[in-house]
Amino acid sequence: MSFVIEGVLIRDDPSSYRLPVVYDSPHSGVQYPREFRFNCPLSLLRQAEDAYVDEMFAAAPDHGATLLAALFPRSFIDANRAEDDLDLEMIEGLWREPVRPTDKSALGLGLLRRLCRPGVPIYDGRLPTAEVAERIDRYYRPYHFQLQAILDSLFAQFGVVWHIDCHSMPSMGCSLPGCESSARPDFVLGDRDGTTCEAEFVSYVAHTLKTLGYRVAVNNPYKGVELVRRYADPTQGRHSLQLEINRRLYMNEETLEKHSGFEPLRDAMTHLIRRIADYASDHITARAAE
Numbered sequence: 001m002s003f004v005i006e007g008v009l010i011r012d013d014p015s016s017y018r019l020p021v022v023y024d025s026p027h028s029g030v031q032y033p034r035e036f037r038f039n040c041p042l043s044l045l046r047q048a049e050d051a052y053v054d055e056m057f058a059a060a061p062d063h064g065a066t067l068l069a070a071l072f073p074r075s076f077i078d079a080n081r082a083e084d085d086l087d088l089e090m091i092e093g094l095w096r097e098p099v100r101p102t103d104k105s106a107l108g109l110g111l112l113r114r115l116c117r118p119g120v121p122i123y124d125g126r127l128p129t130a131e132v133a134e135r136i137d138r139y140y141r142p143y144h145f146q147l148q149a150i151l152d153s154l155f156a157q158f159g160v161v162w163h164i165d166c167h168s169m170p171s172m173g174c175s176l177p178g179c180e181s182s183a184r185p186d187f188v189l190g191d192r193d194g195t196t197c198e199a200e201f202v203s204y205v206a207h208t209l210k211t212l213g214y215r216v217a218v219n220n221p222y223k224g225v226e227l228v229r230r231y232a233d234p235t236q237g238r239h240s241l242q243l244e245i246n247r248r249l250y251m252n253e254e255t256l257e258k259h260s261g262f263e264p265l266r267d268a269m270t271h272l273i274r275r276i277a278d279y280a281s282d283h284i285t286a287r288a289a290e
């Protein structure tokens with residue numbers, strides 16, 4: 001069963017039984033809104049997409065989990081940034097809300113992206129305040145509202161919830177200032193240095209991926225950002241883990257065309273989804289028996 005907010009998000013609920021497991025894909029959206037007046041080539045802008053990540057986790061609802069995916073592109077507004085991680089240099093007029101730009105904004109990768117690649121700005125001028133406010137109200141907030149609602153309802157029912165925030169990463173370190181350039185492993189798990197997820201679940205996911213033959217790193221070079229930070233409270237049973245998949249495994253990173261690795265990778269992700277369902281079932285059974 002799907003719930004859709006046109007151009008904003010799609011939520012797929014479990015088909016039969018329900019487990020406290022949620023996958024979210026904030027960066028796989030490809031519906032470029034009409035009001036997104038970018039001034040750089042679309043092919044460059046599209047490099048920011050975590051292309052097909054939503055498809056890779058499409059089996060989640062068959063295994064008791066809920067899948068939430070953004071339909072808008074992350075270059076339009078980034079759901080994995082704090083709402084106040086804004087670069088005021090990009091905005092025309094007086095912005096009345098408080099801002100707290102982080103190093104992401106300094107790199108041009110805040111809530112609103114400044115560059116589509118080094119030296120190539122996305123816009124040819126500043127963005128009017130009303131336009132920025134509209135992106136937050138119509139796209140960013142509904143995505144967060146939906147994710148929060150799913151997590152809260154599962155937590156209320158089960159007393160525990162596991163949230164896997166799904167992404168894909170370039171195979172080489174990015175060429176933006178501040179990034180090191182080096183080959184990436186197949187997967188990077190991020191729990192913000194042990195603060196967003198129980199260690200047992202992180203090891204379980206890492207082990208499952210290693211058993212499938214993949215190279216897995218934890219918190220290096222990606223620790224996880226806003227989506228795992230905002231909803232996690234592992235001491236209370238709210239666990240959030242960021243998962244980054246190496247794009248080299250499934251597509252041509254320049255053209256975004258899937259290659260022959262896509263199907264096997266999707267099968268591997270379906271296997272991971274099944275194993276995570278086993279983990280959640282075992283843990284809720286154990287809790288019920290306490």
Ligand SMILES: [Zn+2]
Pocket residue numbers: 027050166167168
């Ligand atoms: Zn991403």
